[in-house]
Amino acid sequence: MKPVNFDYARPKDVAGAIALIGDESRTVKVMAGGQSLGPMLNMRLVQPDLVVDITGIGELKAVTDQGDRIVVGACVTHADFEDLRVPDVTHGALPSVASGIAYRAVRNRGTIGGSLTHADPSADWISILSAIGASVTVAGPAGSRTMSVEDYMLGALEADLRPGEILVSVSIPKLGHGARWGYYKSCRKTGEFAHAIGAFLHDPERGASRAVIGATESKPIVVAAATAFIGDGQGDKPAKGFDANATAKLLEASGMVDQIDRQTHVVALRRAIERAYPA
Amino acid sequence: MTTINLTVNGKQLSATAEPRTHLADYLRDCHNLTGTHIGCEHGVCGACTLLVDGVPTRSCITFAVTCEHAHVTTIEGLDNDEIATELRAAFKREHALQCGYCTPGMMVSARDVVLRMESPSEHDIRVAMSGNLCRCTGYVGIVRAVQSVIEARRKRGAGAIADGNRKVLGPAGSGHSSAVAANGAAKPRETSPTKAAASVAVAPARADANWTPQTTFVQSFTVEHPVDQVWEFFGRIGEVATCLPGASLNGEPVDGHVEGRIKVKVGPISAEFQGVADVSRDDATRTGTISGTGKDQRSNSATRGLIGYAVKQGDRPGQTRVDVTVGFTLTGMLAQFSRSGLVQDIANRLIAAFVQNLEAKLSAGEGAAPAVAAEFDAGSLFTSVIIGRIKALFASVFRRR
Known part of the structure; x- marks a missing residue:
């Protein structure tokens, strides 16, 4: 559980960091807080020649x-x-x-x-x-x-x-005055990486209504016009208008084949929207 | 080696250590401060938690060199700390420890909860302490101990300090010292492919009826060329391999048996699998299988896979649909990290690049250079192929509303 013997540099500015990272003759890895990279280094999944610590900038x-x-x-x-x-x-x-x-x-x-x-x-x-x-x-x-x-x-x-x-x-x-947001993540254990994430924002002042389904197998699915999920957001309880079928279809189209997986993500988004509009 | 200076429990300490030395090892090995315990050594169990610049930090995933001139407080330095003193009495009273292995980390995290949380519920305390694992107590005593200290302190009027007295931005331990240049002490390691290839003992890939893959997924793609042409192309193993980014063969296949390698780079991880494969195909059904095993020397990981493919007429004339079934098992270091979903995403991107190259090859005819060559770098060749298709589907789902 010890990393490979890497070289270490802590540049004082961004230009210094860029100069070090550009060195293609060796494997260079940028490290900030190291809370993801640290475990990967310890397990030797990552074996860099040089670690560039950017926390001194x-x-x-x-x-x-x-x-x-x-x-x-x-x-x-x-x-x-x-x-x-x-x-x-x-x-x-x-x-x-x-x-x-x-x-x-x-x-x-x-x-x-x-x-x-x-x-x-x-x-x-x-x-x-x-x-x-x-x-x-x-x-x-x-x-x-x-x-x-x-x-x-x-x-x-x-x-x-x-x-x-x-x-x-x-x-x-900066979100507008009437902006509402909701976030829900499904974890079996506190602090672990999520199995499903739902995030939702409705910001009438900025004309934004966005829904995000995260913790998929790839990048999150971002729906920039989330009125599809909740109607126009004007009713008493917009969360009631949540369209679980449309969400499931979206997930299926993105290649999420497992039904339980899809359902977990649909529920995560629904709960995120519910949190944006608490009873 | 680098000289690393820290203020530990109020004393200025200095020692030489390699940059790879994490804070827990530095304290234990260089300064004999063995109160800091090491459990999982990858940031999960919390046994190594100590204070850096006054706030809890995992010392097994924090490198000592990154904390130059920071203030570190270990369990040894909490003897006269007011909250820690109260917690020790409460831990004893509530039977909040048994073997004691997790206790130094528990004390540091518990102190942080007492310091920062004004009136947490039992649930809040459990959540806040969930980064510290204990295998003896079942946590009941620990939670009670924390709760009782908080109650006593709040009764006395000792309020919580929500930010734990930290006023500066950025990772705890950073920003106390000036720039450091790389000193070249660590020699770049040899990763000569020929050397690695020579040392690989490859098992024959011949089919084993009893083997079942750990993970299986199905993927289909369509190419704008007639079935006959695609099926014929799939028979030329060398050509097919050049369409797979990062793949190369050691030579032409002999009797359906082929040796080769594939380089895959995913984020910070790079692997080069050397292996063998057996290829078979059936002209009558236009189906084929590729069964192979491979080994990555660097991460000491091995994979075994069975790929089945079927070449069919597409929806339109002159179009071919290829259904691919991929089953594989990954063992070793890479498997420890891998979540099947991530592998699937990487495979999808690899296939997207393959299809792109295949199209280019089929269009340009024999001997043409592949559109995407060299090693598979998931980032650099994340093309619009699959994503574009998904986006179109999203749009069609939502435009109607």
């Missing part, structure tokens, strides 16, 4: 307010959200979801950028941030690129990073 641990959104550095931790060291602009959505990630000891080191880049389909950030409509910015030798969170994840364990690129920040929109 101040820019990656900063939060800036940009009017209609906040921009959060990639190395901001789950606990930073949970404890409101990152200002909440989502009516409690992100602090609440963050507080349910793994365990407190993991949340004190695990980072938002690390989770998104590790791209485990069952992780929480990818699903809730897709529902909220967040985007990410990556930087590399050819400059920086910005894309939606759901586009950043290509599939299981694959993020859209070109050679030499790292994720630098996550941009989180």
Whole structure:
């Protein structure tokens, strides 16, 4: 249970990190909090020649307010959200979801950028941030690129990073006044990776109604116009209009063949919507 | 080796260690602080939990070098801590420990619950403590101990501090020291494919009637070429292999027996399976099987698989549908990590790339270069093929509403 003997560097800025990552002569792995990479290193599933620790880069641990959104550095931790060291602009959505990630000891080191880049389909950030409509910015030798969170994840364990690129920040929109959100994850044991995730956002001010089915076998399924699930959201109990059949069909079309699996995901989304509109 | 400096239990300590040394090993091996226990060593059991910069941290998945100049508090450093003192009395009173293996981690996590949670229910405490496993007590005593300390403290007016007094952003332990350049101490390891190939002892792949795969899935795809052409192409093993990203053959197949390798890269994991396969096909039914075994030296993992395929007329003339049944078993390191769903996603992407290459090959004729070559990098060739199809289906489901 000891990692291979890797070399270690802790660059002081993003440019330094990019220079190190671009070295194609050896296997280089970027590490933030190391809460997913650590176990994989210990089990020698990953055997890098060089680990680049990006937690010494101040820019990656900063939060800036940009009017209609906040921009959060990639190395901001789950606990930073949970404890409101990152200002909440989502009516409690992100602090609440963050507080349910793994365990407190993991949340004190695990980072938002690390989770998104590790791209485990069952992780929480990818699903809730897709529902909220967040985007990410990556930087590399050819400059920086910005894309939606759901586009950043290509599939299981694959993020859209070109050679030499790292994720630098996550941009989180400030939700409007009447915005409602719901999140539900199905876990048999507290803190484990979810078997199914449902996430839902209805933000009339920003004209957003998004449903996300996460913890599939690949990237989450994002439905940008979620009125299909709940009607126009104007009735007394929009959750009543939830269309389980449409959801199941959607899952089947995405290749989820197992019926129990489909049902678990349908229920997760239904419960997420119910949580958005509590009785 | 690197010199690693930490403030441990208020004392400045220094020792040389490799960057791969995790914090628990550093404390135990370099400073004889054996109060920190190591259980699972991959962040699951919580036995190694200690305080870094005042907050609980898993020391088995936190590398000591990343915490340079941080403040670490181990169980040895909690002797005079007010909450820990109360917890020790409560643990004794409530029989919250038996063998004691989990106790240092339990104490650290329990202290955090007492410090941060104002008036948690029993359920809240169980959830908050769920990252620490105990095999003796059944947790009842532990939960009672935590509950009783919280009750006593709140009665005395000692309130909770929700953020545990942490005021800075970023991973606990980070940001206390300046940049470090790689010193080249760790030599890049040899991964010469020829060397690896020579040492692989490959079992014959001949069919074993009793073998049943662990995981089976079915996948279909359609190519825009006539059945005869596709069926004929599938008979040329070497050509088919060039359509599979990352796959290569050691030579032409002899009597349906072929040796080769496939490189697969999934996120941070890369594997190169060397193996053998037996290929058979039946012209009458236009079905075939490929039965193979392979081994990845680096991760010491092995796989065994049986692929069946059937080539059929597609919905339109000039179109061919191929049904593929894949059954496989994965053992070794990769299997420990793998969840079947992830393997399925990777297989889907591999097949998507295969179909893309197959189309290109069939269109361009013999000897054409494949569209996607080299090793299979799931990220770089995540094409719009399958996703595009799924998106179209989503759109059709929801447009009607």
